[in-house]
Amino acid sequence: MKKVFLFAVVLAIIIVSCARKSVPQTSTGTDAVTEVKAPVVEVTKFETSVKSLITTKCGPCHVPSAGGKKVALDNLQDAQKWADEIVKRIQMNPGDRGYMPFKNPKLSDEEIAVFKKWVKDGMN
Numbered sequence: 001m002k003k004v005f006l007f008a009v010v011l012a013i014i015i016v017s018c019a020r021k022s023v024p025q026t027s028t029g030t031d032a033v034t035e036v037k038a039p040v041v042e043v044t045k046f047e048t049s050v051k052s053l054i055t056t057k058c059g060p061c062h063v064p065s066a067g068g069k070k071v072a073l074d075n076l077q078d079a080q081k082w083a084d085e086i087v088k089r090i091q092m093n094p095g096d097r098g099y100m101p102f103k104n105p106k107l108s109d110e111e112i113a114v115f116k117k118w119v120k121d122g123m124n
């Protein structure tokens with residue numbers, strides 16, 4: 001008779017501990033919702049994104065320090081001044097009048113997007 005009682009007690013402990021474990025699991029659903037973060041939107045800046053494109057794709061012609069004789073575009077002030085013209089010309093096709101980069105392959109969509117984003121972000 002004692003054994004049956006002991007068995008009942010052990011069984012009761014097992015049932016109670018299992019029931020407790022299931023409690024915190026119901027709250028994990030709400031924790032996951034608070035972890036969702038807003039997407040990080042990076043600002044495109046001249047020094048970090050545009051300048052290297054100009055020196056590699058628009059040089060030497062537009063880079064005076066490299067011997068370029070055309071309008072300088074390798075500094076913020078001049079790039080801002082010519083921004084509209086730059087964005088217009090790099091979207092033309094080779095052979096079009098005014099196409100840039102002159103006598104060179106067209107920039108990739110990603111490279112063109114960098115110039116457009118820089119203008120959209122306020123040309124800093």
Ligand code: HEC
Nearest residue numbers: 057058059061070071082085086090098100101102103104
């Ligand atoms: C091989 C030399 C060469 C390269 C490379 C070149 N350009 Fe030019 N660029 C020229 C010449 C030549 C002109 C003047 C003729 C004209 O206006 O079409 C010019 C004119 C311009 C003008 C108008 C300035 C003015 O005097 O009216 C802009 C803006 C311009 N280029 C932007 C660019 C950009 C942006 C790139 C790079 C993506 C680039 N160019 C690459 C030779 C070059």
